[in-house]
Amino acid sequence: MPKSLKVSDISHPVEQLAQVRPDELMPLPPPYDKIEEQPGWKEISPAQRQKYEASLDGVVAVGVPIPATAEEEDRLVEGFLSGLKKLLTKENNWTFLQQLMLSIDHCARCQNCIETCPIYVSSGYNDIYRPTFRSDLFRRLVSKYIKPGGKYFGELKQGAIELNWRTVSRLLELAYRCTLCRRCAHACPIGLGNALITHELRKLFSMEFGYSPKEIHDKGSMLQLKVGSSTGMNRLAVMDNVEFIDEDMSDLTGLSVKSVWDKEGADVLLIHNAGEFISWPENPGAFALILEAAGISWTLSSELAGYDGINYGLWYDDAQFARVALLHAQAAKKLKVKKIVIGECGHAHKALTVIADRILTGDLSVPRESALVLLREIVMSGKLKLDPSRNDFPITLHDPCNMVRLMGIVEPQREILRKIAPKFREMEPHGVYNYCCGGGSGFAIMSPFNFQDWRLSVSGRMKLKQIVEAFADCPGPETPKYLCAPCSNCKGQIRDLFRYYGVWEKQRILYGGLVELIVNAMVDIKEPFIKWEFH
Amino acid sequence: MPYLLYLTAAVFIIGSLYRLIRIIRMPVHLRWELYPVPHEPPSKVRYGGSFMEESDWWLKARSTNKLGALGVMLPEIFLLKVVWERNRLLWIWSFLMHWGLYLFTAALGLTLVGSLIELAGTPVASEGAVGITALLFTLIKITSWAAGITGAAGCIGMLLLRIFSLRMRPFTSFATILNLILILLLFGSGLIAYSQGPQTFKWLFDLSKSAISFKAAPPVFGFAGVHFITIAIFGIYFPFTHMTHMFVKYFTYHRVRWDDKPMSAGSVREQHIINSLKQPVTWAAPHIRGDGKKNWIDIVSAKGDEVA
Numbered sequence: 001m002p003k004s005l006k007v008s009d010i011s012h013p014v015e016q017l018a019q020v021r022p023d024e025l026m027p028l029p030p031p032y033d034k035i036e037e038q039p040g041w042k043e044i045s046p047a048q049r050q051k052y053e054a055s056l057d058g059v060v061a062v063g064v065p066i067p068a069t070a071e072e073e074d075r076l077v078e079g080f081l082s083g084l085k086k087l088l089t090k091e092n093n094w095t096f097l098q099q100l101m102l103s104i105d106h107c108a109r110c111q112n113c114i115e116t117c118p119i120y121v122s123s124g125y126n127d128i129y130r131p132t133f134r135s136d137l138f139r140r141l142v143s144k145y146i147k148p149g150g151k152y153f154g155e156l157k158q159g160a161i162e163l164n165w166r167t168v169s170r171l172l173e174l175a176y177r178c179t180l181c182r183r184c185a186h187a188c189p190i191g192l193g194n195a196l197i198t199h200e201l202r203k204l205f206s207m208e209f210g211y212s213p214k215e216i217h218d219k220g221s222m223l224q225l226k227v228g229s230s231t232g233m234n235r236l237a238v239m240d241n242v243e244f245i246d247e248d249m250s251d252l253t254g255l256s257v258k259s260v261w262d263k264e265g266a267d268v269l270l271i272h273n274a275g276e277f278i279s280w281p282e283n284p285g286a287f288a289l290i291l292e293a294a295g296i297s298w299t300l301s302s303e304l305a306g307y308d309g310i311n312y313g314l315w316y317d318d319a320q321f322a323r324v325a326l327l328h329a330q331a332a333k334k335l336k337v338k339k340i341v342i343g344e345c346g347h348a349h350k351a352l353t354v355i356a357d358r359i360l361t362g363d364l365s366v367p368r369e370s371a372l373v374l375l376r377e378i379v380m381s382g383k384l385k386l387d388p389s390r391n392d393f394p395i396t397l398h399d400p401c402n403m404v405r406l407m408g409i410v411e412p413q414r415e416i417l418r419k420i421a422p423k424f425r426e427m428e429p430h431g432v433y434n435y436c437c438g439g440g441s442g443f444a445i446m447s448p449f450n451f452q453d454w455r456l457s458v459s460g461r462m463k464l465k466q467i468v469e470a471f472a473d474c475p476g477p478e479t480p481k482y483l484c485a486p487c488s489n490c491k492g493q494i495r496d497l498f499r500y501y502g503v504w505e506k507q508r509i510l511y512g513g514l515v516e517l518i519v520n521a522m523v524d525i526k527e528p529f530i531k532w533e534f535h
Numbered sequence: 536m537p538y539l540l541y542l543t544a545a546v547f548i549i550g551s552l553y554r555l556i557r558i559i560r561m562p563v564h565l566r567w568e569l570y571p572v573p574h575e576p577p578s579k580v581r582y583g584g585s586f587m588e589e590s591d592w593w594l595k596a597r598s599t600n601k602l603g604a605l606g607v608m609l610p611e612i613f614l615l616k617v618v619w620e621r622n623r624l625l626w627i628w629s630f631l632m633h634w635g636l637y638l639f640t641a642a643l644g645l646t647l648v649g650s651l652i653e654l655a656g657t658p659v660a661s662e663g664a665v666g667i668t669a670l671l672f673t674l675i676k677i678t679s680w681a682a683g684i685t686g687a688a689g690c691i692g693m694l695l696l697r698i699f700s701l702r703m704r705p706f707t708s709f710a711t712i713l714n715l716i717l718i719l720l721l722f723g724s725g726l727i728a729y730s731q732g733p734q735t736f737k738w739l740f741d742l743s744k745s746a747i748s749f750k751a752a753p754p755v756f757g758f759a760g761v762h763f764i765t766i767a768i769f770g771i772y773f774p775f776t777h778m779t780h781m782f783v784k785y786f787t788y789h790r791v792r793w794d795d796k797p798m799s800a801g802s803v804r805e806q807h808i809i810n811s812l813k814q815p816v817t818w819a820a821p822h823i824r825g826d827g828k829k830n831w832i833d834i835v836s837a838k839g840d841e842v843a
Contacts, residue, residue: 007705092817094563102783108780191787207820222822323837326836358563369587369590369591376590408570409584432570
């Protein structure tokens, strides 16, 4: 196994290109600093290795089958080249062509960006996760196999590369070792970014081959398009579920909570990530309570996908992305609402507000707003009676990349916390320079083979370090602490991180959303809303 | 020699324009902004906030700061701020090399201005030059020397980093080294030529004048001719390299990173998008099945079994 990897090694017929070693990972602060106490790592079995591509780093995210015959190997290479050509045409990729071409042609390869990547740093600077490794590989392939004269000058211009089936299948896996957090783009003096290339690679594999992680495609966007939600809930199931949540909320708070469905002409169509209804029902329950208490005219939609704000296409496939965005806009249009308000879900925010913005033409362009903005309006308006002393425990805030770095929604959540949480403290770094939770771009819902071990040991490592350091003045379990993470995917990743490392037991840090803290501060609620039970 | 100058100018201008036009003519893309966006009001730029923090922002007049971009671009272009913040060793050499190029461009510009002044009848580099025009020629000499010294030092440092740094070497191609060698030749030949004495500057100045006035070029003066040829090679080579980031930066920042303009109904941009949506799709995956006849609208509107 090469000690220092070269980009051209990607095509070499070695059993495994890179290795993640626990003793080389970035050290964690106490009480997670003992390597022998850290959770184990599931190895890919020899039988799995024979069947699926695992030769990149011994981790499997996608599980693409290894070609069985020379013909299959050729088909993989030819399909890749076909997809690569399409990626560079305006007909097939007008959506991102300009960004992509700028990224291909103008990188100075200065490596200024590499230490901004939490995955690269957390891995102990493992070359395979260097954010420029993937981008450079992509540029070399374009230069040699697509550009005119590439056969003769491609390698001189960009560097050596050989395209074979190993290159393709490893590149597919490598496209799922970046969370698309775009932190590296801040460090680029030319204004480029590596995540864009990762995004485009994922699109190539999905849109040309149909290769993508099952959790994102089959059980994700496809399920949402067919049933209405990636949770598998159809409209009846979700309405049933919400009825139970309302009852529980009413019992718990002593206030009448009744969610509204399909109210035509409402001011606000609230779209949650439907995962909240199942995993964190207190979050949509708290939303319903706050909106009712504030006298907001609001509704949920029972239309196909109208009750699930997720849009996984954002991470891997333009067609899937546009299909889901269209359903969201149609649900709002049908109800004639004044605006869509997106619940505590980062990627849903960016998908519907920013990325879908230019494809929602004509009357599909229903205004979209972040729930954090509406919540700030409500909290600052004085419509709710709030007692900050009810939140008198240390609180820190996680900034979801999609909302913050990629949308510039930074202050509303902080204004709320400064008003209702006397012991609020920032993590470092925070705001637009935050670190990803490690579950971005679909990772939080992906756990095939041993990928979960990787995302919790490597991609989530920096976030765990940040969280622990934010509470350095009260580390022990005797002080209950709260990590406010206003994003469903981030919460999923943080939940898994905390379980993996035993954070609840060792430090009593609870994670949850923002609305839960608001309801917890409401004086009309008799019992504390936050129960200090880990789930 | 003037013919080589014409050829260099023509290739440089046409090559650069070709690349610019190719970028400009690319279709309107989806938004891909990254915060902070400097045309937001300063109070928001401070922490990276956006208009989307405002309630019902689409009903309000948007407040922007047109000068905000300068506050980012000027330190970036002239001080290489982002490199300074992340990698001081690289910054030292890169800063020197870039300033060498800036000063070299300034010397070229001053030579051009001086040539025009002298052709208009006021001596600049010839006998009889006094006062401000004589100062102009002195400035050309000082700027050229400064360009040569800083640029050559920067290039040598960059070459050493590219060759010996484990951080950079694996990501250094033949073309990257060639670019640096060419820039080093440009500055190195300049330093040798300048050290021949003031006649070098006079020769380069007269060459510029003869090219502008379509008159016969002065006889080649020693190493100055070699320096001129390196200038020509660099000028012809430049548009075909990633060094065009000099002007492409405008697009990477203004048209991508800071392009946060929301769609407005009935706009020209909306019409561009509608046209793009009507383009045929050939993506082959089972859930798309682009056959070259179906367009994006057909693909996106597909329902039920049409989406495999």
